[in-house]
Amino acid sequence: MATSLRTYLDHNATSPLRPEVAEVVLRVLQLPGNASSVHAEGRAARAEMETARAAIARLVGSKAKNVIFTSGGTEAANLVLTPSFRRLGQTGATRLLIGATEHPCVLHGHRFAAERTGIIPVDGRGILDLAWLRAHLEAAGGERVLVSVQLANNETGVLQPIAEMARLVHEHGGLVHTDAVQAAGRVPVDLQDLGVDALTLSAHKFGGPKGAGGLVLASDQYEIGERLIRGGGQEKNYRAGTENVAAIAGFGAAAELALAGLEQEAARLRELRDEAEAHVRRIAPDALVVGAGAERLPNTLAFAIPGLRAETALIAFDLAGIALSSGSACSSGKVKRSHVLDAMGVEPALAEGVLRVSLGWSTTKEDVFRFAEACEKVAGTLYKRKASAA
Incomplete structure (x- = not known):
C-alpha cells in the first residue's frame, strides 16, 4: 500500500500551483466581465490580463505588446512553427530544422511538410551539433530556414547554446524559435540576449496554473499568416477565443514570483x-x-x-x-x-x-x-x- x-x-x-498564485486565480475567477467588453467589468478583466502580460514580458526580457497568450506551450509552438511565420517585408521559411531531442509538441506539432523538415543531431551529452547546422545552412544557399531548438531539455535538463546557434542562423538569413518552457523561471531567460525571434512558455512549469502559456516575439515586426484558431480576433488576431483570464492572471503571478527569487x-x-x-x-x-x-x-x-x-x-x-x-x-x-x-x-x-x-x-x-x-x-x-x- x-x-x-x-x-x-x-x-x-x-x-x-503556488498558494499565492491560487489566491490570484480564485479572485479573478469571480470577476464577471469578458476581457473584450468595454464596460467596467470587461475593463477589470482586461486589466488583469495586461498586468499578467507585463509580468511575463519581464520574466523573459521582452515587451508586453509582444506576448501572445495561448492554452500552453504546445499550442504556442504549433502556432509559430509554420512556413507563414516571417519578418514583415520578408518571405517565410521554406525549411524547418529541429533539434533531435525536442519535445513532441515541436517534433510533431509543426506545420511543415515532412520533406521540408530536417533533424539536427546532438552529441553524447545532448548538445546540439553546431558544425552540422553550419554545414546545412551553407548548403541551403538562399533558402530561408526556420530553426527550433529547446533552451532546456525536459528529460535531461541539458541546456543548449541558443545564443550561439541564433547568431549562426541569422548570419544565413534564417529565423529561430526556442522552446523555453522548461527553462523559464528556473534559469535567467532574456529574449534579447538569446537573440531568438520567438520563444514559447507554459505557466504550469513554474507554479502557475495548467492551461495557460504564451508565444513571445522579439518585436512587433513579425507576422503569422496561418493562424491556428480563427474567430473573434483576440490577442491581436493571433489567437481567437475568449481568454482564460483567471489562468492568465495566475500565469503572470507565477512569473512575478519566479523572477523575484x-x-x-x-x-x-x-x-x-x-x-x-x-x-x-x-x-x-x-x-x-x-x-x-x-x-x-x-x-x-x-x-x-x-x-x-x-x-x-x-x-x-x-x-x-x-x-x-x-x-x-x-x-x-x-x-x-x-x-x-x-x-x-x-x-x-x-x-x-x-x-x-x-x-x-x-x-x-x-x-x-x-x-x-x-x-x-x-x-x-x-x-x-x-x-x-x-
Whole structure:
C-alpha cells in the first residue's frame, strides 16, 4: 500500500500551483466581465490580463505588446512553427530544422511538410551539433530556414547554446524559435540576449496554473499568416477565443514570483539536486547520470542504474511515496522508449532504466532525504538479486 506521506519530485512534468498564485486565480475567477467588453467589468478583466502580460514580458526580457497568450506551450509552438511565420517585408521559411531531442509538441506539432523538415543531431551529452547546422545552412544557399531548438531539455535538463546557434542562423538569413518552457523561471531567460525571434512558455512549469502559456516575439515586426484558431480576433488576431483570464492572471503571478527569487532559488535547487545525485552515486556507483558533462538546469537529475527497469522502479518509488518520472511517458502513462536518449546514443538497456528527478519551489531537504531512502531500498533489492544470481 502506498504511504500517506508523499514526496513530489516531478516538477518538469508540472509544478504544483503556488498558494499565492491560487489566491490570484480564485479572485479573478469571480470577476464577471469578458476581457473584450468595454464596460467596467470587461475593463477589470482586461486589466488583469495586461498586468499578467507585463509580468511575463519581464520574466523573459521582452515587451508586453509582444506576448501572445495561448492554452500552453504546445499550442504556442504549433502556432509559430509554420512556413507563414516571417519578418514583415520578408518571405517565410521554406525549411524547418529541429533539434533531435525536442519535445513532441515541436517534433510533431509543426506545420511543415515532412520533406521540408530536417533533424539536427546532438552529441553524447545532448548538445546540439553546431558544425552540422553550419554545414546545412551553407548548403541551403538562399533558402530561408526556420530553426527550433529547446533552451532546456525536459528529460535531461541539458541546456543548449541558443545564443550561439541564433547568431549562426541569422548570419544565413534564417529565423529561430526556442522552446523555453522548461527553462523559464528556473534559469535567467532574456529574449534579447538569446537573440531568438520567438520563444514559447507554459505557466504550469513554474507554479502557475495548467492551461495557460504564451508565444513571445522579439518585436512587433513579425507576422503569422496561418493562424491556428480563427474567430473573434483576440490577442491581436493571433489567437481567437475568449481568454482564460483567471489562468492568465495566475500565469503572470507565477512569473512575478519566479523572477523575484530566481537567483536564490536556482542556487537552492542546484544544491538539492547535487545532493540527490551524490546519494545515487553512493548507492549505485555504476549509475549513469545523463548529461553529466553538459550544463544542466539546476533542478533536474536523470539517472539510470544498470539492471533496473524504469517501469519497475517507478512503481517501487510510488509505493514508497516518491513521485518521479521515467525518461519519457506517453499520454496513457506507460513508459516508452525515449527519443532523447536514443539521439544521445544511450545504450538501449540503460535507456530503459532512466529515471528523472525534477525539483521545484515546494522541494525541501527532507524530500531529498526521503528519495535517498527509497532509492537505497529499490537499488538494494536489485543488488541482492544480482548477488544471489552470481
